[in-house]
Amino acid sequence: MDPRISVVTLAVHDLAASRRFYLEGLGWTAVVDVPGEVVMVQVGEHVVLSLWDEAAFEAEVGPVSRGDGVPPVxxxxxxxxxxxxxxxxxxxxxxxxxxxxxxxxxxxxxxxxxxxxxxxxxxxxxxxxxxxxxxxxx
Known part of the structure; x- marks a missing residue:
């Protein structure tokens, strides 16, 4: 296996707010933009940042645990x-x-x-x- 990261996915609580922040606020461009589901931005030559609606994330990956403190990434x-x-x-x-x-x-x-x-x-x-x-x- 080659050492590579292709996609970084963040499960986001409010996809619309994240969309506004990254696309409108920071001026980034989506390569995939499905309202209510996912926004993907190419952030490197072969790397995508995926902002995924938390409910859809949980349905595929499992429960998200949030609490006090900083996300550990x-x-x-x-x-x-x-x-x-x-x-x-x-x-x-x-x-x-x-x-x-x-x-x-x-x-x-x-x-x-x-x-x-x-x-x-x-x-x-x-x-x-x-x-x-x-x-x-x-």
Whole structure:
């Protein structure tokens, strides 16, 4: 099996709110948009982010458990400069994201901050000057 992730699926509580946030707020374009069911956005050369209505998700995958705290996953959007981190965090805030942390220097040598989408999924916006950072940018 090749090491690859093709689709990241997020079970969302309010698909319409997630659609507004990602498509209208962030300006992303859907490759699949079925109202009340799913919105899919191509986020990489061979990678799709799938926002799936929670009820439909549960019908296929099983019960969703939500409680206090942060969902135990983060998504990352890497950029080429420190300034871009701050600009993306500002754009996400303008789209309605909750700012979790502003951009700051990290002990691993980069700079990053976090925002949360309507369901609380955390997005890291990061500038990584190291070799891994170069792998992540087009």
């Amino acid at each position: 983060t998504l990352a959007h890497n950029v080429a400069t420190v300034e871009e981190v701050d600009a993306v965090l500002a754009a996400a805030g303008a789209a309605g994201a909750s700012r979790v942390s502003r951009g700051e220097r990290r002990e691993w040598g980069g700079y990053s901050g976090y925002f949360a989408d309507p369901d609380g999924f955390r997005w890291e916006v990061a500038y990584n000057p190291g070799p891994v950072g170069r792998l992540l940018l087009p």
